[in-house]
Amino acid sequence: MEISEVILRTNDLEKMKEFYTETLGLSLIKNNKEDFQIAVGSSQLTFTSRDVEGEPFYHFAFNIPSNKFKEAKAWVKSIVKLNYEDGNDEVDFSYLPAKSIYFYDPVGNIVEFISRHSISRAEVGPFSQHSIQNISEISLTVEEPIKIGKKLIDIGIKERDNCELSDSSLNFMGDKSNGIFLLLNKPGRRWIFSDRISSVHPIYIKLSNNVEIEVSDTKEVVISSKF
Numbered sequence: 146m147e148i149s150e151v152i153l154r155t156n157d158l159e160k161m162k163e164f165y166t167e168t169l170g171l172s173l174i175k176n177n178k179e180d181f182q183i184a185v186g187s188s189q190l191t192f193t194s195r196d197v198e199g200e201p202f203y204h205f206a207f208n209i210p211s212n213k214f215k216e217a218k219a220w221v222k223s224i225v226k227l228n229y230e231d232g233n234d235e236v237d238f239s240y241l242p243a244k245s246i247y248f249y250d251p252v253g254n255i256v257e258f259i260s261r262h263s264i265s266r267a268e269v270g271p272f273s274q275h276s277i278q279n280i281s282e283i284s285l286t287v288e289e290p291i292k293i294g295k296k297l298i299d300i301g302i303k304e305r306d307n308c309e310l311s312d313s314s315l316n317f318m319g320d321k322s323n324g325i326f327l328l329l330n331k332p333g334r335r336w337i338f339s340d341r342i343s344s345v346h347p348i349y350i351k352l353s354n355n356v357e358i359e360v361s362d363t364k365e366v367v368i369s370s371k372f
Contacts, residue, residue: 152349170274188280201346206257206282214260216272247338
């Protein structure tokens with residue numbers, strides 16, 4: 146399973162386009178009056194201003210090469226301010242193993258660069274925006290995570306460590322072998338390295354195994370698979 150495409154809502158399309166295409170330097174694939182799409186390695190990320198209400202925000206992570214964490218951190222710090230948690234601007238997930246850094250984009254999305262040492266491939270040459278491999282994680286905040294988690298399990302998307310589904314903590318739904326996950330969670334949980342509290346916002350996710358997941362404006366979750 147890989148994350149092929151994600152569509153997120155934003156209330157400031159122009160600032161977002163400038164940030165992702167000029168500040169981060171990601172390639173612009175499509176550009177319309179109400180949305181734009183960028184390449185994130187092998188994944189595609191679209192921001193749309195259609196039917197936006199309030200100030201939607203999300204958490205998502207990008208996989209970076211296993212040998213480029215220090216270079217990536219320096220590269221990001223040169224263009225944007227890193228987020229801190231307990232006085233630290235990076236985190237070492239020794240049990241994965243992996244390291245991550247976090248920062249905000251212009252509308253307050255929590256962006257993560259994660260280097261998974263046992264999974265992501267090494268790279269020769271200096272780190273740049275072209276080193277980003279794919280979308281590694283995307284938040285899926287829903288009112289009933291256990292119910293939705295069971296539906297995902299039914300179509301083959303299992304919890305990372307085969308743990309019981311939880312209402313109170315993150316459920317990592319996806320493929321442990323390649324580090325691609327849906328972060329299934331309930332509203333009210335604080336995202337680490339931020340002061341943002343998870344809440345439900347419309348989202349569309351397309352996976353490489355022909356699964357499509359959509360959270361609508363009314364918070365309805367629709368999961369479809371085309372096998």
